[in-house]
Amino acid sequence: MRTSAAATSVALVALVACSPAAPSPASAAGGSGSASAARPPDFELPRLDGGSERLSTHFGKDVVLLDFWATFCKPCLRAMPDLDALYRARKERGFVVLGVSIDGPGSSADVQAEVSRLGVSFPILLDQESRAVALYNPRASAPYSVLIGRDGRVLAQREGYTTGSHDALERDVDAALR
DSSP states (O other): OOOOHHHHHHHHHHHHHHHSOOOOOHHHHTTOOOSSSSSOOOEEETTTTTSSEEEGGGGGOOOEEEEOOOOOHHHHHHHHHHHHEEEEEGGGGGGGEEEEEOTTTHHHHHHHHHHHHHHHOSSSSEOOOHHHHHHHOTTOSSSEEEEOOTOOEEEEEEEEEHHHHHHHHHHHHHHHHO
């Protein structure tokens, strides 16, 4: 039986995603979702290191990557060092990664242990009540990323993580920073 490249890509992403939901063909093909015409909804979540973070504080100045991840998700944990390197290399140009932990209530110690083990330097937000998930990742997929431009518009969405995912994300981030 012959399969198309898109079907093979969908199967590959479905294998590496840590969610029961299958990826959409647009995101599985490694491409971006369609850009939104309106600003995305705002949210405020507690930060792992204390305080809180409001998404809208970045509108008008930063390109933001929302990275939905979980401590039980191996592809998420494999992606974190790559995301941290991307963040460190571009943060002076106005790039921010907000790691949104979708682990449940009472998981702060586990989240802290993984973040420390991986040496992640970008802010980690705790979405223990699924507020940001409901707005940006309603299927609760992990890993799942949403790239938001300086103007607050959603530029790209990706589900899953493969070796080629990082290169595509890097290209999208660089284009948004121009």
